[in-house]
Amino acid sequence: MRKLLESLRFLCTVMVLLTVSLFAVFCFQNLEDHMAAGINRRFPPQDISVNREEESRPQTREENPLISYTENDNKQVPTHRDSKLGQTCENEDDFEQWICENEHDFDRLSKRLAKTKVGGHIFMRDSITLEFTKKPQLRAVYEYIQQNMKHASRFCETGFNGGHSSMMWAKLFLGKIEIISFDMCYNNGGCDIGLEEIHRLYPDMKHTLIREDSTINLPNYTKENPNIKCEFIFVDGGHTGDVPEKDLYNFKPMAKDNHIVVMDDCVWNLTNSDYTNWIGKAINKGVEDKLICPITCKPMYIPKMKRNTSTCFHKYCK
Numbered sequence: 625m626r627k628l629l630e631s632l633r634f635l636c637t638v639m640v641l642l643t644v645s646l647f648a649v650f651c652f653q654n655l656e657d658h659m660a661a662g663i664n665r666r667f668p669p670q671d672i673s674v675n676r677e678e679e680s681r682p683q684t685r686e687e688n689p690l691i692s693y694t695e696n697d698n699k700q701v702p703t704h705r706d707s708k709l710g711q712t713c714e715n716e717d718d719f720e721q722w723i724c725e726n727e728h729d730f731d732r733l734s735k736r737l738a739k740t741k742v743g744g745h746i747f748m749r750d751s752i753t754l755e756f757t758k759k760p761q762l763r764a765v766y767e768y769i770q771q772n773m774k775h776a777s778r779f780c781e782t783g784f785n786g787g788h789s790s791m792m793w794a795k796l797f798l799g800k801i802e803i804i805s806f807d808m809c810y811n812n813g814g815c816d817i818g819l820e821e822i823h824r825l826y827p828d829m830k831h832t833l834i835r836e837d838s839t840i841n842l843p844n845y846t847k848e849n850p851n852i853k854c855e856f857i858f859v860d861g862g863h864t865g866d867v868p869e870k871d872l873y874n875f876k877p878m879a880k881d882n883h884i885v886v887m888d889d890c891v892w893n894l895t896n897s898d899y900t901n902w903i904g905k906a907i908n909k910g911v912e913d914k915l916i917c918p919i920t921c922k923p924m925y926i927p928k929m930k931r932n933t934s935t936c937f938h939k940y941c942k
């Protein structure tokens with residue numbers, strides 16, 4: 625009987641020990657899972673499969689500090705993004721549709737120009753949203769041309785820079801216009817890159833770039849070529865001192881009967897020391913002297929640049 629009791633006690637002890645060990649193993653496994661979950665909460669596992677849509681979305685500078693900037697641009701405005709060639713564009717709005725279909729070439733040009741001294745062109749992008757900062761001006765010019773200039777044959781401009789504005793004129797007429805541009809081209813080969821890119825798109829388009837100071841070259845050119853006239857005159861060269869005024873006055877002999885003269889970046893209330901003032905002054909003087917007659921000014925506020933600005937359309941008075 626005593627032996628039986630001892631055997632039972634031994635059996636009970638073994639069973640208790642077994643239960644305790646099983647319980648310990650169970651607890652340990654739970655603790656491990658729990659700890660792993662905690663670690664994952666702090667460092668969520670990465671999904672390493674590539675999401676193509678996400679990949680093609682333009683990145684902001686925060687997401688990708690490698691987006692390149694022009695070396696001389698203190699505001700660090702990105703010069704390009706990799707917009708897709710042949711992307712599908714479905715916009716109700718004519719202008720948005722045009723931008724969507726063409727931005728690839730403007731961005732390609734900006735990308736090529738990133739290492740030059742080209743800054744301040746009309747297709748700059750905002751550093752955060754990557755929207756075109758001058759979209760309201762682009763729209764104003766686009767809509768004016770679409771509505772009023774179906775049959776233009778020659779565009780003339782001061783301020784070729786890296787060729788963005790010329791590329792815009794060329795694209796609007798699918799290369800079936802002639803362009804005459806004036807620029808000093810002190811921009812590390814930026815002018816040559818611009819010419820190359822425009823030529824790549826429209827190899828048969830006639831494009832003349834007259835280098836050196838427009839305040840000297842433009843009056844010389846008009847004297848030597850009295851029969852060369854333009855329907856569209858874009859004054860976007862030097863923005864300070866008497867350069868905008870001289871360009872405005874010197875372009876007059878080149879104006880065809882049915883022409884338009886467009887000045888970008890202007891203000892007319894002259895309340896600050898912004899560089900747009902010089903252009904506003906040139907316009908005010910031109911109107912006072914009855915050199916130019918106003919057609920319309922498209923005032924616009926550009927939030928990202930915190931600037932009131934305007935694109936003004938005039939005709940040379942008869």
Ligand SMILES: C[S@@+](CC[C@H](N)C(=O)[O-])C[C@H]1O[C@@H](n2cnc3c(N)ncnc32)[C@H](O)[C@@H]1O
Pocket residue numbers: 744745746747782783784785786787788789790806807808809810836837838839860861862863867
């Ligand atoms: C605002 S950028 C022109 C931007 C260009 N229209 C675009 O959007 O692509 C001004 C250009 O004017 C040129 N410029 C400044 N002063 C000039 C002058 N006196 N004669 C000729 N070009 C001048 C600069 O070299 C610069 O390329």
